[in-house]
Amino acid sequence: MSNSKIFVTQPFLPSLEEFTPYLEEIWNNKILTNGGPMHQQLEAALCEYLGVPEIALFNNGTIALLTALQALRIAGEVITTPYSFVATAHSLLWNGIKPVFVDIDPLTLNLDPKKIEAAITPQTTAIMPVHCYGNPCDVKAIEEIATNYNLKVIYDAAHAFGVNDSTGSILRHGDLSALSFHATKVFNTFEGGAIVCPDTKTKQRINNLKNFGIVDEVTVVAPGINGKMSEINAAFGLLQLNHIESALTRRKEIDKFYRTELDKVDGISVVPQSGQAKANYSYFPILVEPSYKLSRDGLYDFLKENGIYSRRYFYPLISEFPMYRGMQSASPANLPIATSIAKKVLCLPIYPSLSDVDLIRIVDWIRKPH
Ligand SMILES: *Cc1c(COP(=O)(O)O)cnc(C)c1O
Numbered sequence: 001m002s003n004s005k006i007f008v009t010q011p012f013l014p015s016l017e018e019f020t021p022y023l024e025e026i027w028n029n030k031i032l033t034n035g036g037p038m039h040q041q042l043e044a045a046l047c048e049y050l051g052v053p054e055i056a057l058f059n060n061g062t063i064a065l066l067t068a069l070q071a072l073r074i075a076g077e078v079i080t081t082p083y084s085f086v087a088t089a090h091s092l093l094w095n096g097i098k099p100v101f102v103d104i105d106p107l108t109l110n111l112d113p114k115k116i117e118a119a120i121t122p123q124t125t126a127i128m129p130v131h132c133y134g135n136p137c138d139v140k141a142i143e144e145i146a147t148n149y150n151l152k153v154i155y156d157a158a159h160a161f162g163v164n165d166s167t168g169s170i171l172r173h174g175d176l177s178a179l180s181f182h183a184t185k186v187f188n189t190f191e192g193g194a195i196v197c198p199d200t201k202t203k204q205r206i207n208n209l210k211n212f213g214i215v216d217e218v219t220v221v222a223p224g225i226n227g228k229m230s231e232i233n234a235a236f237g238l239l240q241l242n243h244i245e246s247a248l249t250r251r252k253e254i255d256k257f258y259r260t261e262l263d264k265v266d267g268i269s270v271v272p273q274s275g276q277a278k279a280n281y282s283y284f285p286i287l288v289e290p291s292y293k294l295s296r297d298g299l300y301d302f303l304k305e306n307g308i309y310s311r312r313y314f315y316p317l318i319s320e321f322p323m324y325r326g327m328q329s330a331s332p333a334n335l336p337i338a339t340s341i342a343k344k345v346l347c348l349p350i351y352p353s354l355s356d357v358d359l360i361r362i363v364d365w366i367r368k369p370h
Contacts, residue, residue, distance in 0.1 A: 004307065005307045005308075005309060006307060006308045006309065006349050006354070006358050006361075006362065007309045007349060008309055008310055008311040008347055008348070008349050008350075009184050009349065009350065009351045010351040010353055010354070011183045011184070011188060012188065012240065012243070012247050012351065012352055012353075014239055014240065014242070014243055018239055019235070019236065019239055022038070022235035022236070022238065022239055023232075023235070025037075025038075025235070026038065026231050026232065026235060029231075031231060032230060032231050032232075033228055033229075033230040033231055034211070034228060035207075035211075035228070036231045036234075037231075038231040038232075038234035038235040038238065039057055039228075039229055039231060039234040041234070041238055042057060042189075042229075042234040042235075042237045042238050042241075043055050043056070043057055045238060045241055046194065046237075046241070049162070049241060049244070050161075050162065050169050050171060050196070051164070051168050051169045051172075052169050052171050052172055052196045053172070053197070053198055053199065054196070054197045054198070054199065054200060054202070054203040055194050055195070055196050055197070055203075056194060056195045056197060056203050056206045056207055056210065057192065057193075057194050057228075057229040057234065058192065058193040058194055058195065058210060058227045058228075058229060059191060059192065059193070059226070059227055059228060059229050059230070059233075060180065060181075060182065060191045060192060060193045061087065061158050061178060061179060061180025061181070061182060061192075061193035062087045062090070062091060062180075062193070063193065063210075063225065063227040064178040064179065064180070064193035064194060064195050064227065065087065065088070065091035065154075065156060065178045065193075066091050066094055066095060066225070066227075067195065067206060067209050067210055067225065067227050068154050068176040068178050068195050068206075069091060069092070069095045069097065069126075069154065070095065070209055070222075071176065071195075071202065071205050071206050071209055072126070072152050072154065072175055072176065074095065074097060074125050074126045074152060074154070075095075075096070075097060075125055076097065076098070076123035076124065076125045077097070077098045077099075077100050077121060077123040077124045077125065078092050078097050078098070078099060078100065078124070078125065078126045078127065078128050079100050079102050079111075079116055079119050079120070079124060079126075079127045079128070080092065080099050080100070080101060080102070080111070080127070080128040080129070080130075081101070081102065081104055081110065081111045081128075081129060081130050081132070081318075081338070082101040082103075082104075082317040082318045082319035082320075082324075082330070082335050082338045083104045083109055083130075083132060083314050083317060083318075083338045083341065083342065084130040084132065084156065084314060084318060085158065085313075085314065085318075086318050086321060087156075087158075088128065088130055088156045088318065089101075089318045089319075089324060091128075091156075092128065093323065098123070098327075099318075099324065099327070099329075100119050100121075100124070100327075100329045101318070101319045101324075101327070101329040101330055101334065101335060102115050102116055102119045102329070103115050103334065103335045103336065103337045103338055104132075104335075104337050104338045104341065105138075105337070106337050106341070107272065107274060108132070108135050108136075108137070108138070108274050108275075109132045109133070109135065109271065109285075109341060110129060110130065110131065110132050110135060110136075110137040110138070111127070111129040111130070111137060111142070112337070113138050113141035113142055113145060114141075116142070116145050117145060117149075119329065120145075120149055120151075124149070124151060125151060125152065126151050126152040126153065126154060127142060127145070127146060127151055127152075127153050127154075128153075128154050128155070128156060129142060129153070129155055129156070129174075130155070130156040130157075130158070130159070131155060131156075131157055131159055131160035131163065131170060132159060132314075133159055133271065133282060133283040133285055134159045134160050134161075134163050134186075134276070134279060134280045134281070134282045134283070135271075135273060135274050135275065135276070136160070136163060136165050136170045136274070136275045136276060137155070137173075139165070139170070139173040139174070142173075142174075143173065143174075146174075152174075152175045153173070153174035153175055154174060154175060154176050154177070154178065155171070155173065155174045155176070155177040155178070156178055157170070157171055157177040157178060157179050157196070158178065158179060158180035158182075158185065158193075159185075159280075159282050159283065160177075160179070160280070161179055161181075161185065161186045161187045161280055161282070162186065162187070162244070162248065162278065162280045163276055163278060163279060163280050164276065164277045164278035165275055165276065165277055166277050169196075170276075171196040172196070172198075175198070176195055176196065176197055176198075176202070177195070177196040178193065178194070178195050178196075179193055179194045179195075179196065180192075180193045181193055181194070181233075181237065185282070186244075186247070186248070186251070186280045186281075186282045187237070187240060187241070187244055188236075188237075188240065189229065189233040189234065189236050189237040189240070190232075190233055190236060191233065192229055192233050192237065208221060208222060208224060209222055209224040209225065209227070210224065210225065210226070210227030210228055211224060211226070211227075211228060212224045212225070212226060246352070247352040248280060248281065250352040250353075250354075251280070251281035251282075251350060251351070251352060252279075252281050254281070254284070254350050254354055254359060255279075255281040255284060255350065257359055257363075258270065258284055258348060258350075258359075258363070261363045261367075262286060262363065262366065265292075265366060265367055266291055266292065267288065267289045267290070267291040267292025267293065268286050268287070268288060268289070268292060268366065269286065269287045269289060270284075270285075270286055270287075271285040271286065271287065271345075281350060282350075283313065283347050283350065284347060284348040284349075284350040285313070285345055285346070285347050285348075286345070286346050286347075286348060287341070287344040287345055287346075288344050288345075288346055289344065293369050294369055296312070296343060296344050296345070296346055298369075299346060299366070299369070300312060300346060302365070302369050303362075303365055303366075306365050308349065308361075308362055308365060309349070310346050310347060310348055310349065311346070311347045312342075312345060312346060312347075313345065313347045314342060314345065315342040315343065315345060316342065317335065317338055317339065317342050319335060319338075348362060349362060
């Protein structure tokens with residue numbers, strides 16, 4: 001066992017037997033998609049679990065982001081972070097919107113509110129921050145800027161499932177928040193996503209947009225897309241929700257173990273959690289400092305040689321990919337913090353079925369590269 005490969009994440013799969021009754025229900029209903037009973041149940045269950053007013057399910061997080069931008073009729077320029085998964089900025093390009101990259105805060109690794117104002121132009125219509133690794137953005141400062149400049153705020157909340165600050169769900173901030181339920185995320189529906197919305201009117205518009213813009217048999221009100229989640233995916237979400245608390249408990253144990261053990265290792269610093277009343281332990285990012293025995297890539301390769309597949313999230317920065325790097329805001333000189341963090345970061349394996357034996361093995365290898 002201790003020689004088996006350890007990946008950065010493993011999908012959280014309840015037993016097959018547990019899924020069978022859900023499948024039988026779908027076979028009995030003979031409704032496979034288009035907002036069927038499983039879809040409706042999952043929306044209601046997620047609103048309750050997350051503590052949010054309305055939620056619209058999607059077939060994946062990227063289509064949720066694209067649709068959120070459409071729903072608010074965002075155009076022109078949008079201020080966003082280079083330190084994220086590439087889908088954040090891609091959702092802007094797919095809507096014909098110009099991303100404007102702003103640097104991150106060195107502690108939270110989220111969009112730095114102090115640097116947003118300097119990037120606002122007459123074309124700016126919105127801000128798209130990311131709650132990176134589930135660490136909440138400075139939502140208050142971002143809201144203040146948005147109010148002053150009459151900008152919309154769309155959070156890419158793909159990492160922030162179940163995260164609360166002192167006032168409740170982090171997903172209630174901004175105009176809309178988009179979630180991802182991809183297989184690699186804390187809560188998954190194989191593929192899936194959602195938009196958290198403040199009221200039923202907004203949800204109705206989003207529901208139209210995710211169903212081709214169709215209102216009824218003879219009425220199409222917008223050039224919508226097919227963003228619907230199928231009944232199988234929704235059923236898996238309902239099953240998964242039954243296990244989410246135990247999954248989070250195990251993640252929390254792993255997080256605590258890493259923090260305690262890696263604190264003693266010279267040259268390794270653990271990215272602190274900041275501002276959560278309830279965290280989701282979705283990632284375990286460390287920074288490999290120059291005082292460590294190996295470079296970041298050296299440690300990445302060393303772990304890999306020993307069967308441990310860590311990931312360099314987020315390297316390269318989004319702003320370094322060919323479709324972005326020619327933009328003025330993408331220059332490394334504009335993004336010194338993100339550029340430096342991207343060279344140091346490594347995300348370690350964290351998932352509910354990670355065993356204590358494997359956890360000790362990972363920490364041992366980090367302690368003593370030989
Ligand atoms: C996973 C992820 C997405 C994309 O979600 P999909 O469901 O895979 O389309 C977008 N943004 C961030 C930050 C992500 O981590």
